[in-house]
Amino acid sequence: MTKNPLSLISLASKAGKVVSGGYMTEQAILSGSACFVIIAEDASDNTKKKFMNKCRYYKVPFIIYGNMDELGHLIGKEARTTVAVTDQGFGNEFKKRFDLKKDLEV
Numbered sequence: 001m002t003k004n005p006l007s008l009i010s011l012a013s014k015a016g017k018v019v020s021g022g023y024m025t026e027q028a029i030l031s032g033s034a035c036f037v038i039i040a041e042d043a044s045d046n047t048k049k050k051f052m053n054k055c056r057y058y059k060v061p062f063i064i065y066g067n068m069d070e071l072g073h074l075i076g077k078e079a080r081t082t083v084a085v086t087d088q089g090f091g092n093e094f095k096k097r098f099d100l101k102k103d104l105e106v
Helices: 004-015 022-031 045-057 068-074 089-097
Strands: 018-020 036-039 063-064 082-083
Touching: 004 018, 004 068, 004 082, 004 089, 018 022, 022 045, 022 082, 036 045, 036 089, 045 063, 082 089
Parallel strands: 036 063
Antiparallel strands: 018 082, 036 082
């Protein structure tokens, strides 16, 4: 495993399998296309709570990890509070990297 478990997000982004930002991540969760969600540690408490609740309700695995600048940088954009992976293969790999159970949220 690489030092940064988020390093795979760059590859997923280049493959077009990532959406980012609050609105796009929320739409991916609601539409069922989100396979894994990453929430920045430095996002506001309200943002973290909102996305944690949505992910739990819609049974989307998620992790609170990294910071907004790091998430944005890894996908070649400005700072992002949330990133959703929209490919099941990439989503499964993130679950492995973060040692999450098959259908368990953090």
